[in-house]
Amino acid sequence: MTSRALFALALLASCYSPELSDCALPCASSADCANDQICTTAQLCASASETCATSSNLVDAPPSRPPPHDAGMAHDAKMPPPPPPDAPPPPPMVAVTITITGTGSVMLAGSTCTSQGNGDTSGGVTATCTVMVPANTAAKAMAMPKSGSMFQSWTSQVCGGQPATCTFTPIAATAIAAQFSTKKN
Helix, strand or coil: CCHHHHHHHHHHHHHCCCCCCCCCCECCCHHHCCCCCEECCCCEEECCCCCCCCCCCCCCCCCCCCCCCCCCCCCCCCCCCCCCCCCCCCCCEEEEEEEEECEEEEEECCEEEEEECCCCHHHCEEEEEEEEEECCCCEEEEEEECCCEEEEEECCCCCCCCCCEEEECCCCCEEEEEEEEECCC
16 A cells, blocks of 8 residues: 555544443433434443433534434425426317207206297297317207297207207317207197
């Protein structure tokens, strides 16, 4: 070994202490002591079987370290998980145009489109409304006839062939049409 290496080894060895002497370091709690020591009533670090009656054998050491900022947590406790990311933004909205022929109503997304027509479907469209609904989300339209009329059919491609309750998923602006007719006695 070179003299530099020997000097560095000697320097490191003079700083190393394989164990802490009992009753040599002041403490406020056992957290201030080595793993195999406790803080005695004399406020000195010592093994559990040792009693420290005097402070005459104290080493020249700094006062006990302050408790960590998480003093209320166990030493092995992990930090709490980060908060969940913000909720995703709501889906974009799309327009659904409702066309009614005859006398009746169509409910969609909490809105009601109502026709006060005379029940005669030959007169053409009697009401048109637009309702905004979330895109790519199932929507339910309910056709409800007024007194003296009955639901005849959905006349739009989106709901065509479905009963009075039509479920569809709009991905863009969509049109639905309901036809009501007069009840025959």
